[in-house]
Amino acid sequence: MFGISAVAQADTVTFSASRALDTTDFVDVLTLGKFDTRLGTLNSIRFDLTGTVVTDGGIESLDNAASLANLSLNATLSLNRLGSSNIVSGSAGFSQNLTLAAFDGVIDFAGPSGHTLATRVNSVSNSFVSTDANDFALFSALHGGSINLGVSAIALSDATGPGNVISYFVTQAGANVRVTYNYTAAPVPEPETYAMLLAGVGLLAMQRRRKATQKLDA
Numbered sequence: 458m459f460g461i462s463a464v465a466q467a468d469t470v471t472f473s474a475s476r477a478l479d480t481t482d483f484v485d486v487l488t489l490g491k492f493d494t495r496l497g498t499l500n501s502i503r504f505d506l507t508g509t510v511v512t513d514g515g516i517e518s519l520d521n522a523a524s525l526a527n528l529s530l531n532a533t534l535s536l537n538r539l540g541s542s543n544i545v546s547g548s549a550g551f552s553q554n555l556t557l558a559a560f561d562g563v564i565d566f567a568g569p570s571g572h573t574l575a576t577r578v579n580s581v582s583n584s585f586v587s588t589d590a591n592d593f594a595l596f597s598a599l600h601g602g603s604i605n606l607g608v609s610a611i612a613l614s615d616a617t618g619p620g621n622v623i624s625y626f627v628t629q630a631g632a633n634v635r636v637t638y639n640y641t642a643a644p645v646p647e648p649e650t651y652a653m654l655l656a657g658v659g660l661l662a663m664q665r666r667r668k669a670t671q672k673l674d675a
Contacts, residue, residue, distance in 0.1 A: 478631035481612040493601035508632040515566030518557040519621035526618030537607040549579035
């Protein structure tokens, strides 16, 4: 009797999608591939969320006295299961303290009483690895297929300062999503196993021929 030994091999397959840079706040849908269960046994799903947040803003004090002010511009990118829970999120932005003089008589977000921020580009990067059975069921199917995920970019900007102040904010964001399936491939017989199997088949064939010959001689 001949036994067959096999080797299980870990492997990965990756799908990606992106949302172009656009003004926040937006909520959109990205389509990515599901894991094809014919490949083997799924071990984990890694979600990588990266993106860019671009911010501009300005502030003008209308107060009659010098004052301190602060501008804070931030945005959060999120990846979600459609109609369900959040998978992974990441935030980027910055905050700046400013000293503003009494109103200079011109609302131009410049001069002694105003300030315009330089355009800033900030990166977002975060990841999450799931080994949850519910995710395995949601992201797997025979022959693969596709799944829709929600992606959003929500800005949260703020200006604080004297009692009389005006400000503006412009925030843009873009997102890139990558889903990587880590799985164990179906066992593959080792090369030497095939040789042993062929030798065994040949031996069995010889034995059958001998038995057939013996019966004819009898």
